[in-house]
Amino acid sequence: MEKILFKEPIAYEKIPTRIFLDPKDASKSVAKEIADLIRSKASEGKMCVLGLATGSSPKTVYSELIRMHKEEGLSFKNVISFNLDEYYPMEQDALQSYWRFMREQLFDHVDIPKENYFIPFGDIPQSEIGEFCKSYEAKIDSLGGLDFQLLGIGGNGHIGFNEPGSLINSRTRLMMLDHSTRVAATMDFGGELIKVPKKAITLGVSKIMQAKRVVLLAWGERKSQMIADAVEGSVSEHNPSSYLQTHSNVLFVVDQAAASDLKRIKSPWLVEDVVWDSKMTKKAVCGLALELKKPVLKLTNKDYNDNGLSDLLASYGQAYEINIEVFNQLQHSITGWPGGKPNADDSKRPERANPDRKRVIIFSPHPDDDIISMGGTFQRLVDQGHEVHVAYQTSGNIAVSDDEALRFIDFVVDFNTQFGISNTEVKDIFENAKRFLQTKKDSELDTPEVRHVKGLIRKGEAKNTCRFVGIPIQNAHFLNMPFYETGKIQKAPLGPKDVEVIRDLIEEIKPHQIFAAGDLADPHGTHKVCLDAIMEAVKSLGDKDFMKECWVWLYRGAWAEWEIHEIEMAVPMSPDQVIQKRLGIFKHQSQKDGVVFQGSDAREFWQRAEERNNMTAELYNKLGLAEYEAMEAFVRWHH
Structure with a gap:
């Protein structure tokens, strides 16, 4: 059964919007609509003309279509597809090419004829682009137009690569990419903005608007502002997705995080009775x-009455x-004792007093999330005498730059030479890795040797952090979950072995507390997969006596914090503790300064963390609570 929060028309909204609890359920519903359309067209002996999108949003839709092809006999032989866009310039076999993306994510796994899918060419001479764009549109028109257009949405509201400023009548063309779009794409280009193309060929807004049916997908809180603006705001070229208000058959399919700025989520009492x-x-x-x-x-009383909260006031009286x-x-919710305060009344505290010395597992998706997201709490737990373990769920190897790996390799080789250490096997591993990196092409994945080197760098930094905080190295557990080790940004699906390594560790430690990264919004991010593994492991251990005494606390990543009303435990930090946390983050030297996969936020991780923690403390202060330098926040997951 679909876990839909809302699907009926709602006041204030100018675009039909369906909100799902889980992006996977949302993706399945969209895949089913596409499959039904394909089958319906096939039964009439007609071709089904699809407009397809790339990026993280549609990946689960494509994986569900592949499943339906393999398990339910869904055929794509009557499908003709046109992709929205392609970077320019871009070779078709490059890792970042949308040709490659579509083959890997869909086309190579279904029975669509190769002559039936079309994607803009990113490798044609610029002088030929104008004619190419005209012929691309003409080909769509010759087939009667698009039956269905699948869209994602950029952080600035772009659809396709129609950036802000694009007009509703814009045609297929070569487009200069907005700086924010290029910064957001750095993850796909090894974290280096200079490698991100400045241009792209994109289907125009006018051709998108001519599609008979349009479905737009959005996952995660980073899309929430643009979604709210498109759905509730006015039509404007400043947010091209808002043009869809004028389409007669459009649907936005979003998760709860992407919908968080809509009035029905942010202020539901303005929309309906609550x-x-x-x-x-x-x-x-x-x-x-x-x-x-x-x-x-x-x-x-006047504040409540004047701001749509008279029902709340009436229920209390004053x-x-x-x-x-x-x-x-x-x-x-405020406590300086995240592991519980011994011999204290805990009826109004977020954590239990007993046992006064707890066994704790901090799960860290990457080798630095522990110190970035909850470094102050980590230190408090250690200083207050709890038995703290850190479980690094992935190696984090893809977030190490090639230059950093080369520096590490040179050190190892020079060290061995200096001291006359002759381990041929080790020397071959490092020499092979070095040769590959010195001639690496953009279309090549790292070799296993290079991934091993990069993983060792992250492992060493994690160990250094543990020494700094004060936990024994044997309490640092490197799980190397298999789903991560693909060598690509795109990871494998979560599998039984991933859950097994989590389950085994929990069963070994028998913790009273588990801390985990609670980034629930992105179904394709490492944090979300790591959390899914923890949740599955915890549920599978539910019948164990020790699990009945285990509480699970969720922290957030370096980009955003829990909403103030969601926070169930807030751990304050003094100015000295903030500096201590910063020094702990500095132990991850490979992630400092020009960090790979930094995303659209130019701040270093320590700056993000400090500003986020300062902001949380400031919110408590604005609400009338004590003024602290910084706070780390947690929400409890009831398993």
Whole structure:
């Protein structure tokens, strides 16, 4: 059964929008619609003309279509497809080519004839692009237009590569890419902005708008602002996705994070009647206080009545009663004892007092997420005498630059030469890796030797962090989950062996606390896969006595924090502890400065973490709580 939060028309919304709890369920629903269309056309003896997209959003749609082809006999022999865009210049066999993407993600796994799929050529002379674009559109027109257009959305609202400023009547053309688009694409180009093409060929907005059916996908909170603007705002060239308000047969399919700025999610009481439980009340009151720039305890009856919260006020009678309840909720989430305070009343604390010395596992998807996301809490747990283990779930090898790997290789080779160490096998591994890196092409994946070298760099840095924090090296566990070790940005699906290594460690340690990265929004990111593995392992151990005493706390990554109303444990840090955490992050030298896969945020990881932690403390202060230098935040997962 589909886990849909909302699918009916909603006030304020100008584009039909369907919100799913899980992007996988959302993707399956879209794949089913595409499959039904293909079959319907086939039954009529007609071709099905699809417009397809690339990027992370449609990957699960394609994987579901492949499954339906292999398991349910879905045939693509009557499908003709046209892709939205391609970088320019771009060779077809390059790792970042959309030709390669589509073959790997869909075409090579189904029975679509090779002559039936079309993608813009990124390797033709620039003088021929104009004629090529005209013929691309003419080919679509000759087939009666697109029956179905699948879209993603860029962080700046682009559809295809129609960047902000594109007009609704724009044609297929060569487009200069927005700087934010290029920065967001650096992950696909080894983390180096200079390698990201400045141009792309894109299907024009006018041709997208002519499709008989348009479905746009969006996952994750980074897309939420543009989704809200497109769905609830006005039509504007500043957000090309907003043009879809004028399409007669369009649907936005989003997950809860991408929908988080829509009024029905952000302020549901403005859209419909709500149940005023403690969570909803806390959300409304925190939002009201921050919007009015007032501490919670200073909110008045008039504030509630003037801002759409009269029902809440009526259920309590007076603003003071609401204010004190929410203030107490916020106050009780703050603790300097993340492992519980021994011999203390824990009825109003986020963690239990007993046992006073807990066994703790901190799961870190990459070898630095532990110190970046919860370094202050990590240090507190160690200093307060708990038995702390860190489980590094992946090697993190793809986030090491080639230059860093070469520097490491030179050190090892020079060290062995200097001291007359002659291990031929080791020398061959490092020499082979060095030769490959010195002649590596953009279309080549790292060899196993290179991945091994890069993994060793991350492992050494993680060990250094553990020494710095003060846990024994034997308490650092390097799990090397198999799904990650593909050598590509695109990872393998989560498998039984991935879950098994997590389960085995939990069963060995028998923890009272588990900390895990709770980035639930992105179904293709490493954090999400790592969390899925933890959740599956925890559920499979549910009948064990020790698991009944184990609490799971979720932290967030370096880019965003939990919403203030969601936070159930906030661990404050003093100025000295903030500096201590920064020094711990510095132990990951390969990830400092020009870090690979930094994304659209130019700040270094230590800067992101500090500013995020400072902001959390500032929010508590604005709501009328004590003023701290910084805070790390957690939400409990009830397994």
